[in-house]
Amino acid sequence: MPLPEQIRTAALFAATGASFYLCWLIARPFWAVITWAVALAVVAYPWHRWLSRRMHRNAAALLSVISVAIVLLVPLVVLAQKLFQEASQGLQSLGPVLSVAEVKAKLEGYPLLARIAEWFDVTLNLDEEVRRAAGAVAAKASAFLGNSVWLITQLFLTIVTLFYFFRDGQRLLDSLRRLIPLSDSETSAIFDRVSRTINTCLYSSVIVKLAQGLAGGVMFWILGLPAPVFFGAAMALLAALPFVGTALVWGPAAIYLASSGSWGRAVVLAIWGMLVVGLIDNVLYPILVAGELPFHPLAVFFSILGGLIAFGLPGLVLGPVILVVTTALLDVWRIRKERDTSSTIEVP
Secondary structure, X not given: OOOOHHHHHXXXXXXXHHHHHHHHHHHHHHHHHHHHXXXXXXXXXHHHHHHHOXXXXXXHHHHHHHHHHHHHHHHHHHHHHHHHHHHHHHHHHHHHHOOHHHHHHHXXXXXXXXXXHHHHXXXXXXXXXXXXXXXXXXXXXXXXXXXXXXXHHHHHHHHHHHHHHHHHHHHHHHHHHHHOXXXXXXXXXXXXXXXXXXXXXXXXXXXXXXXXXXHHHHHHHHOOOOOHHHHHHHHHHHOOOOOOOOHHHHHHHHHHHHHOOOHHHHHHHHHHHHHHHHHHHHHHHHHHHHHHOOOOHHHHHHHHHHHHHHHOOOHHHHHHHHHHHXXXXXXXXXXXXXXXXXXXXXXX
């Protein structure tokens, strides 16, 4: 006896939901790879379109990927690894400098600070605590470097995914269009919004990182620290790491200044790093994104912050994209409702 239609439909929905959940489990480790590949494909699409008009699609896709890697990915990865190596070595060398005896010697000309340091020494056994903290930070940096194989794997997967997005992007979009239960005009409107959002997020992110690097480099120059241009570029690069990025540069510099007896410059650098360099990202980025997207700055701010919490660094793009897609779908429902309402009104 055949099953009733309602039961078969319910079973189909359950099987589809289970399949989507399993697909989510499979794709979850690669969200960063997919997100950055999509973002790079969208940003570099004009260049790829120009190439695809002049050569075979495989050659155009390969040359587009090589161009993106040369211009963006390879220099960033090489420089990032070099900076982390320098940071790790610097942290390991700070242990002997930051002994309590050295700090007391530097504080002889500051009676109040010397008494505070003496109290902390008696209360907390600062020698042991400083050595433990320096060792822990250096171990964290070394552990991060130990994950370089995973970073290289992520980079490789991103490049491979980007190649197929370039080569088969139109076919993938056509397949996605057929799966989306919307009209062609509605689907095109959503795709256009997503494309504009991705471009806005990436270009705004680049501007913000450059601003952070500029602010940090200028303060290094004002305080007389060496290589302000290099360390400004380092802060611009490391600003891509959420929450602690630029602190990996100005933090050790502030510790170095303090250990050298330049407490005033150390305090100025620390305050500047926390309140200016560190907060530019939280203030300027939502303003730039909100200026290009039809949303209130507060909504953009929470979408970015929530995206970072939920997805990590890819949340810089995924957060605003999810907000855009959600509002686009709500617009579809609103337009359909208005159309249905107008069609039911009887003309007298």
